[in-house]
Amino acid sequence: xxxxxxxxxxxxxxxxxxxxxxxxxxxxxxxxxxxxxxxxxxxxxxxxxxxxxxxxxxxxxxxxxxxxxxxxxxxxxxxxxxxxxxxxxxxxxxxxxxxxxxxxxxxxxxxxxxxxxxxxxxxxxxxxxxxxxxxxxxxxxxxxxxxxxxxxxxxxxxxxxxxxxxxxxxxxxxxxxxxxxxxxxxxxxxxxxxxxxxxxxxxxxxxxxxxxxxxxxxxxxxxxxxxxxxxxxxxxxxxxxxxxxxxxxxxxxxxx
Numbered sequence: 632x633x634x635x636x637x638x639x640x641x642x643x644x645x646x647x648x649x650x651x652x653x654x655x656x657x658x659x660x661x662x663x664x665x666x667x668x669x670x671x672x673x674x675x676x677x678x679x680x681x682x683x684x685x686x687x688x689x690x691x692x693x694x695x696x697x698x699x700x701x702x703x704x705x706x707x708x709x710x711x712x713x714x715x716x717x718x719x720x721x722x723x724x725x726x727x728x729x730x731x732x733x734x735x736x737x738x739x740x741x742x743x744x745x746x747x748x749x750x751x752x753x754x755x756x757x758x759x760x761x762x763x764x765x766x767x768x769x770x771x772x773x774x775x776x777x778x779x780x781x782x783x784x785x786x787x788x789x790x791x792x793x794x795x796x797x798x799x800x801x802x803x804x805x806x807x808x809x810x811x812x813x814x815x816x817x818x819x820x821x822x823x824x825x826x827x828x829x830x831x832x833x834x835x836x837x838x839x840x841x842x843x844x845x846x847x848x849x850x851x852x853x854x855x856x857x858x859x860x861x862x863x864x865x866x867x868x869x870x871x872x873x874x875x876x877x878x879x880x881x882x883x884x885x886x887x
Contacts, residue, residue: 654734654735657730660709660730673714683695697783697786700786701783701784701787704756708759709727709729711760712726712756713726715763715827719827746788750784750785750787750841753783755835757780758837762831765819777805778809781807781808781837782805784804785801785805811837815836818880819832820879820880836872839868842869
């Protein structure tokens with residue numbers, strides 16, 4: 632019994648330390664952003680938080696990096712959004728709170744639904760952050776980064792399914808999102824959410840399309856065919872949102 636109590640105390644202590652360190656990471660990112668005008672220290676802090684990726688033999692680095700790409704994408708994206716919201720403390724604090732929710736309640740989960748949610752959040756945050764910086768970047772860099780985001784998201788989901796064609800499908804999905812990034816690079820549209828933050832059309836479209844693709848893959852994987860009932864609602868949601876975006880583009884007299 633004493634052994635069980637000791638193990639339980641150690642488990643609770645480890646859990647408390649884990650929670651405290653993750654909260655401190657999010658708060659430290661906000662503090663660095665408020666104190667320093669360049670993003671590199673904050674990016675370095677995100678990388679430092681991933682030290683366990685490299686605390687193994689060199690031959691395991693590749694697998695660890697791929698497994699942690701979505702978390703890294705979300706972390707880097709939060710830094711970009713925090714800097715984009717400079718001067719808007721309420722938005723910055725809200726982003727910090729969302730990052731804490733990610734670190735404590737979403738990232739650690741391993742159920743299939745949470746893994747898919749992690750990938751979708753990675754796509755939305757990642758593409759949104761790239762779009763945020765894209766006006767000062769060449770289209771080739773934007774396309775490359777979005778390809779990496781799509782590749783990482785697909786691999787994040789497929790690794791749970793023990794997919795034999797994981798590399799091909801991940802690369803393919805990266806190319807699909809990269810193509811969308813290339814197209815939207817020339818007519819980026821955002822919707823004001825706060826005084827310093829915008830909702831990117833490209834981020835919404837790529838996230839919803841990834842959601843639809845996940846439902847299609849899951850239906851085929853489990854049933855051996857694509858069941859219309861399994862993908863009808865996600866597809867209708869995607870088409871409805873795209874239709875709204877197209878209507879808004881026409882209303883704005885934007886030439887595609």
